[in-house]
Every structure is written in structure tokens, then in C-alpha cells.
Amino acid sequence: MAGPARVLLTGKGGTGKTTAAAALALGLAGRGVPVLVASLDPAHNLGDVLGVPLADEPREAVPGVLAVEVDLAKLLRRRLAATRQALEERYRYLAAANLDPLLRLVGEAPGAEEQAAAEALARLHREAGRKGRLLVVDLPPSGQAWRILALPAATADWLASLAALRRKILDRRATLRHVLGEETPARPPGGGEPLPSAEEGDPVSARLAEALELHRELARALADPAGTRVLAVAAPGDLPLLEAKRLAARLAEKGIPLAGLVVNRVPEGTAAPAGDRLPARLRELPRAVLPELPAEPRGATALAPLAPPLLELVGAP
Amino acid sequence: MSLLGRLRELLAGLGGAARASSVELIAWEHRELEHLFALLVLGPAAGIPSPASVATLELLPELERELVVLLSRARESGDALAELVSTFDVT
Numbered sequence: 001m002a003g004p005a006r007v008l009l010t011g012k013g014g015t016g017k018t019t020a021a022a023a024l025a026l027g028l029a030g031r032g033v034p035v036l037v038a039s040l041d042p043a044h045n046l047g048d049v050l051g052v053p054l055a056d057e058p059r060e061a062v063p064g065v066l067a068v069e070v071d072l073a074k075l076l077r078r079r080l081a082a083t084r085q086a087l088e089e090r091y092r093y094l095a096a097a098n099l100d101p102l103l104r105l106v107g108e109a110p111g112a113e114e115q116a117a118a119e120a121l122a123r124l125h126r127e128a129g130r131k132g133r134l135l136v137v138d139l140p141p142s143g144q145a146w147r148i149l150a151l152p153a154a155t156a157d158w159l160a161s162l163a164a165l166r167r168k169i170l171d172r173r174a175t176l177r178h179v180l181g182e183e184t185p186a187r188p189p190g191g192g193e194p195l196p197s198a199e200e201g202d203p204v205s206a207r208l209a210e211a212l213e214l215h216r217e218l219a220r221a222l223a224d225p226a227g228t229r230v231l232a233v234a235a236p237g238d239l240p241l242l243e244a245k246r247l248a249a250r251l252a253e254k255g256i257p258l259a260g261l262v263v264n265r266v267p268e269g270t271a272a273p274a275g276d277r278l279p280a281r282l283r284e285l286p287r288a289v290l291p292e293l294p295a296e297p298r299g300a301t302a303l304a305p306l307a308p309p310l311l312e313l314v315g316a317p
Numbered sequence: 318m319s320l321l322g323r324l325r326e327l328l329a330g331l332g333g334a335a336r337a338s339s340v341e342l343i344a345w346e347h348r349e350l351e352h353l354f355a356l357l358v359l360g361p362a363a364g365i366p367s368p369a370s371v372a373t374l375e376l377l378p379e380l381e382r383e384l385v386v387l388l389s390r391a392r393e394s395g396d397a398l399a400e401l402v403s404t405f406d407v408t
Binding site for chain 2: 076079080082083086087089090091099102103105106109110111112115116119151154155158159162165166168169172173175176179180195203204207208211215
């Protein structure tokens with residue numbers, strides 16, 4: 001497939017990210033490119049724009065377009081509930097210890113929602129790849145989006161450090177077992193089967209490796225300008241453009257290039273902000289100018305006029 | 318016993334003692350690494366922000382031993398001197 005494998009849209013709140021994402025998804029499907037379009041914005045309205053009710057599992061909104069509204073709060077709640085259940089099933093000696101406050105802390109910690117969003121994005125990326133679909137993501141506003149996009153690389157680094165530490169622990173266990181045999185201190189509390197002393201057979205290493213792979217895949221994909229297009233959506237006016245400029249700077253710091261600027265709702269007959277009216281960082285970026293429509297576009301027919309400039313911007317086949 | 322025999326016995330004793338103390342040292346290092354691992358994974362509980370607390374959450378069901386070690390460590394932390402004396406085997 002020529003063109004990108006992922007298009008991620010963000011920008012100042014209310015500039016029409018969702019509208020642009022929906023129009024692009026429909027335009028791509030119209031050209032025969034199967035699409036998975038997902039909204040990670042907690043204030044979902046992808047379903048409203050497409051004119052089809054959506055859920056937190058992908059469903060076919062129109063032929064060729066799978067759409068999903070990811071519910072981050074629900075995702076976090078589910079993760080915590082699954083962990084709690086696993087704890088109850090596995091822990092024998094800590095059954096009396098109350099780990100609920102810890103789980104609550106993790107769930108409510110600052111950044112937990114961004115972490116859940118980054119993980120959801122990683123899973124969507126994997127799913128789209130598996131299904132051979134182009135992934136279009138409607139991200140939250142730029143302030144939250146750049147943090148989400150920076151997380152996969154940071155998470156992968158952190159998990160790689162944890163995995164290295166884990167290997168050290170296993171190595172010491174193996175040494176102790178070699179010298180002490182059955183007397184090894186690497187036994188679970190109260191006896192029982194000896195603890196694992198090699199990566200094979202160590203469930204902690206296995207889970208770490210799995211999570212590391214998931215985040216690393218996305219981090220690599222985000223840094224690949226050929227496969228990923230991150231677009232800033234702005235409306236005419238200084239503030240949305242200044243926010244797009246800041247987004248470009250912050251993403252550049254993380255090695256993620258901003259691929260284009262979408263200037264939305266440009267009234268007919270007015271010139272789109274161009275050349276010296278744009279902040280320097282945005283001047284060289286490829287641009288798509290979307291016209292202001294008489295009414296808020298909802299549904300495939302109303303969105304159709306917005307698709308061609310977007311398709312050209314992302315280099316769609 | 319010949320002088321050579323005694324010397325051999327003495328050396329064997331010294332070797333055994335050295336081995337025992339290195340094993341103790343590795344066991345101590347192993348325990349400390351386990352503490353560190355648990356502390357990093359459970360950082361949010363101790364007020365240490367973790368960039369991946371949600372991702373590492375699923376390690377928790379496999380970390381019973383580390384938690385037991387960590388909790389016992391927390392209980393003993395009031396008696397740091399005793400811990401130090403036992404670590405260096407001072408009698």
C-alpha cells in the first residue's frame with residue numbers, strides 16, 4: 001500500500017479534529033483503502049460526526065470503515081478489576097493484605113489516563129496492522145496528545161530497564177541455586193516450588209517482554225515519517241496556529257515529525273493563512289485548507305467535500 | 318596428623334569460610350535487587366511516579382514474594398542497626 005499506514009490528528013480543542021478524521025476515513029474508504037478510525041478524545045463525538053452510534057469495540061460504520069470510540073476511563077477500570085481478580089486468585093500469603101488502596105492510587109495517579117491512551121493506541125496500531133487497515137486516530141487536544149505520543153518511547157525505555165533488573169535477579173538466583181542446591185533462599189514464602197531462576201519459566205519476565213514489545217512497536221512506528229503522519233488541525237486565527245506551532249516543537253523534541261497542517265473552516269472567498277502569516281515552524285509544512293460549510297457536517301454526504309484536500313495532504317493512494 | 322595435613326585442613330576451612338561469606342553477599346544482593354524491583358513496580362504506592370505504572374500493573378499478580386520481602390523490610394526498617402549488624406554478621 002502506497003502512502004502512510006497511520007494518520008493521527010490533533011490540535012486546539014474545537015478546531016474540527018474529529019470532523020477532519022471522519023472525512024479522511026470516509027475519503028480513504030471511497031478510494032478502496034480499508035480504514036480503522038478511532039477516537040481517543042475523552043469527549044467523544046466521532047459517532048455523532050459519522051452519524052452512526054459507536055462503541056468501545058470497533059464496528060463497521062460505513063462499508064470499508066471500522067470505527068471505535070475508546071473509553072479510557074472504562075479501560076482503566078477494567079485493567080484494575082482484572083488485576084484485583086488475579087491477585088485474589090494467586091496470592092496465598094498476602095490474602096489478608098489490602099491492596100485496594102494501591103490499585104486505586106495507580107488508577108487515579110496523574111498521567112494514568114495518558115498511559116491508558118498510549119496503550120490503547122499501541123493496541124489499535126497492532127490491530128490495524130493485523131487487519132491490513134489504515135489507522136486514522138482522532139487524538140485529544142494537543143496538550144494531552146503530545147504527552148500521549150511521547151509515552152510509548154518512555155514506557156519502552158522504562159520497561160527495558162525493569163527487564164534488565166529482572167535478569168540480574170534471575171542471575172543471582174541461578175548462582176545461589178547452583179551453590180546451595182535445595183537450601184536456596186530463592187524460595188517462595190512458606191516453602192513450595194523454588195522460584196524461577198531463568199527467563200524461560202519466569203512469568204514476570206514474560207509479561208515484561210510482552211508489554212515492552214507492544215510499546216516498542218508503536219514508538220518505532222511513530223518515529224517513522226514514511227508510515228506515520230501526525231497532522232495539526234487549526235482554525236483560522238492566531239491562537240489555534242500558535243498551539244499548532246507549540247505542538248510541532250514538542251513533538252520534534254521527541255523525534256516525532258509533524259507531517260502537515262490542516263486549516264479548517266476557512267470562509268469562502270477569504271485567503272487561508274499562508275506564508276508570512278504563519279508561525280515560522282509551520283510555514284514549510286504541507287497544508288490542507290478545508291472550506292467552512294454552511295452547517296456542521298454530519299454523515300458521509302456532508303463530509304464528502306472535506307475529503308479531497310485531506311487525501312492529498314496525507315499522500316493517500 | 319602431619320604438618321601438610323594440618324595445612325590442608327586449615328586451607329579447606331578458610332576456603333569454606335570465604336565461600337560461605339560470598340554466598341551470603343550474593344544472597345544479600347539478590348534480596349536488595351528484589352526490593353528495588355518491587356519498589357520500582359510499586360512506585361506509585363510510595364509516592365514515586367512511574368512512567369509505566371499502568372503497564373507494570375499486570376506484573377503485580379506475579380510479585381507475591383517481592384511484596385512479602387518488601388513488607389517485611391518495611392516492618393524491620395525501624396531497626397536499621399540490627400539489620401546492619403546482621404548483614405555484616407557482627408557478633
